[in-house]
Amino acid sequence: MAQRAQAAPAATERLGSTDRRDAWWLAPALTALGLTVLGAYSFWAALQNAHYEFGPYLSPLYSPKVVAPWWPLSPALLILIPPVLFRATCYYYRKAYYRAFFLDPPACAVGELHLGKYAGERKFPFVLQNLHRFAFYLAFVWLFFLWHDVWKALWFDGRFGIGLGTLVILASTGTLTLYTFSCHSFRHLAGGGLDCFSCSAAARTRHGLWTKLTVLNGHHMGFAWISFFAVTFADVYVRLLSLGVLHDVRFL
Amino acid sequence: MAEAVLHVYRGDAQGGGLKEYRVPLEEGMVVLDAIHHIQGHQAPDLAVRWNCKAAKCGSCSAEVNGRPKLMCKTRMDAYPAGEPIVVQPMKTFPIVKDLVTDVKWNYEVNKKIPPFTPKQNAEWRWKQEDIDRVQEFRKCIECFLCQDVCHVLRSHRRTDAFAGPRFLVRVAGLEMHPMDAGNRATFLKDEAGIGLCNITKCCTEVCPEDITITDNAIIPLKERVVDEHYDPLRKLFRLFAGKKEP
Numbered sequence: 001m002a003q004r005a006q007a008a009p010a011a012t013e014r015l016g017s018t019d020r021r022d023a024w025w026l027a028p029a030l031t032a033l034g035l036t037v038l039g040a041y042s043f044w045a046a047l048q049n050a051h052y053e054f055g056p057y058l059s060p061l062y063s064p065k066v067v068a069p070w071w072p073l074s075p076a077l078l079i080l081i082p083p084v085l086f087r088a089t090c091y092y093y094r095k096a097y098y099r100a101f102f103l104d105p106p107a108c109a110v111g112e113l114h115l116g117k118y119a120g121e122r123k124f125p126f127v128l129q130n131l132h133r134f135a136f137y138l139a140f141v142w143l144f145f146l147w148h149d150v151w152k153a154l155w156f157d158g159r160f161g162i163g164l165g166t167l168v169i170l171a172s173t174g175t176l177t178l179y180t181f182s183c184h185s186f187r188h189l190a191g192g193g194l195d196c197f198s199c200s201a202a203a204r205t206r207h208g209l210w211t212k213l214t215v216l217n218g219h220h221m222g223f224a225w226i227s228f229f230a231v232t233f234a235d236v237y238v239r240l241l242s243l244g245v246l247h248d249v250r251f252l
Numbered sequence: 253m254a255e256a257v258l259h260v261y262r263g264d265a266q267g268g269g270l271k272e273y274r275v276p277l278e279e280g281m282v283v284l285d286a287i288h289h290i291q292g293h294q295a296p297d298l299a300v301r302w303n304c305k306a307a308k309c310g311s312c313s314a315e316v317n318g319r320p321k322l323m324c325k326t327r328m329d330a331y332p333a334g335e336p337i338v339v340q341p342m343k344t345f346p347i348v349k350d351l352v353t354d355v356k357w358n359y360e361v362n363k364k365i366p367p368f369t370p371k372q373n374a375e376w377r378w379k380q381e382d383i384d385r386v387q388e389f390r391k392c393i394e395c396f397l398c399q400d401v402c403h404v405l406r407s408h409r410r411t412d413a414f415a416g417p418r419f420l421v422r423v424a425g426l427e428m429h430p431m432d433a434g435n436r437a438t439f440l441k442d443e444a445g446i447g448l449c450n451i452t453k454c455c456t457e458v459c460p461e462d463i464t465i466t467d468n469a470i471i472p473l474k475e476r477v478v479d480e481h482y483d484p485l486r487k488l489f490r491l492f493a494g495k496k497e498p
């Protein structure tokens with residue numbers, strides 16, 4: 001008879017201890033891999049301060065294009081502060097990195113790391129996650145810059161056109177828009193905070209918006225990943241064009 | 253006839269371990285059937301709690317191959333034939349005997365929730381769209397599988413400070429009710445310990461009623477707590493308006 005301690009206190013639980021038989025480690029491992037690869041590439045690209053533009057195309061990592069003579073490093077390190085804050089405090093990414101990096105927990109019903117007394121999101125720095133809506137406001141403003149880039153990517157020396165780069169930048173901005181609009185905080189602000197959806201004309205309008213955002217919100221995780229890929233890919237594409245490795249395909 | 257091998261936890265607070273049983277397999281059999289077969293033919297003293305065998309009473313919660321499950325909703329053919337199926341009691345609650353645990357802590361938590369507070373002088377009518385959200389939460393069968401799997405209770409043992417996902421679902425049902433006049437934001441923050449939830453969604457993964465616990469109950473409640481306690485703009489607004497915004 002295998003012995004099994006019941007209701008094992010936290011102190012006796014080991015990281016990874018579980019009776020699960022399935023590959024519970026696969027999802028956190030893939031999440032960690034995906035976030036590391038995309039995060040490391042974006043950070044590297046943000047440091048380069050070169051090859052982020054080609055013709056009418058601007059890499060989303062360098063948008064909006066700012067000139068800050070007082071800033072000695074790559075402007076992307078400033079430009080990316082709002083998007084990084086938005087993703088870092090996103091309810092989905094929190095789940096992803098608490099599981100994949102903090103192993104808290106690595107997967108459901110699996111033993112975890114115990115580093116001091118658990119405080120969840122009650123203490124600094126994690127209590128700041130409560131300000132996610134402010135990162136949303138900034139990200140919302142950033143969308144205007146990004147859609148402006150899509151518009152610019154339609155004009156080649158003053159003439160309307162569509163190139164593969166236009167589509168790549170459209171995919172990046174489009175998926176970022178879906179990601180931003182499917183935000184949990186936005187869903188709450190739009191109508192989720194109401195108790196009565198039918199009590200006034202304003203409430204009914206907000207309910208309509210909330211219903212649509214709820215549908216988007218159901219795909220928030222998907223949009224989080226797709227948009228991260230799309231943004232990274234747009235930077236890679238513009239970079240390769242600028243380096244002369246690739247040549248843009250023009251459809252129009 | 254094909255046989256299933258089960259390793260069932262036998263023991264009590266003093267200790268115990270897994271014991272092997274062999275049970276004839278029948279089509280459509282669920283884990284609770286196998287446990288009943290063991291009880292009826294091999295171990296009449298095997299303790300198990302159940303009631304409806306229809307996934308509606310929430311009594312037969314256990315851990316099957318390490319995952320929190322209703323035994324009556326877990327089919328034997330969901331597991332690879334020939335491999336032993338391990339059935340153990342919920343790990344988060346103190347064991348009484350074999351598969352039965354003592355879940356009374358949950359009822360104590362429930363008593364602390366500020367109850368439904370009807371609006372005064374309001375017409376007692378509402379529309380379906382006002383109640384859709386709440387109806388999802390009313391599906392809860394109090395199986396406590398979400399409480400069992402939640403790492404705040406299971407691993408960190410914060411029963412002192414955290415109400416657990418089941419009760420956040422209950423509070424969400426009250427807070428979002430169109431006829432409720434209560435405000436439980438401070439209760440959520442200080443007594444229910446909603447900040448201890450790190451939204452890692454294990455509760456949602458195990459809920460047999462498919463309640464979207466994290467996305468539809470906990471995150472919206474966290475946002476309500478932010479409205480009340482963390483959002484500096486709202487605080488300013490309240491300061492200048494001298495009242496709560498609508």
Ligand code: SF4
Pocket residue numbers: 398401402403404416417448449450451452453454455456465466470
């Ligand atoms: S999402 Fe929160 S309540 Fe649900 S299991 Fe995770 S920590 Fe517990």
Ligand code: SF4
Pocket residue numbers: 310391392393394395396397398399417418421458459460461462463465
């Ligand atoms: S919310 Fe779901 S898992 Fe939790 S007690 Fe209710 S039915 Fe069970």
Ligand code: FES
Pocket residue numbers: 086089090091092093132136179180182183184185186220
């Ligand atoms: S962006 Fe993910 S929840 Fe707001």
Ligand code: FES
Pocket residue numbers: 302303304305306307308309310311312313322323324325
């Ligand atoms: S016996 Fe009622 S839920 Fe399983």
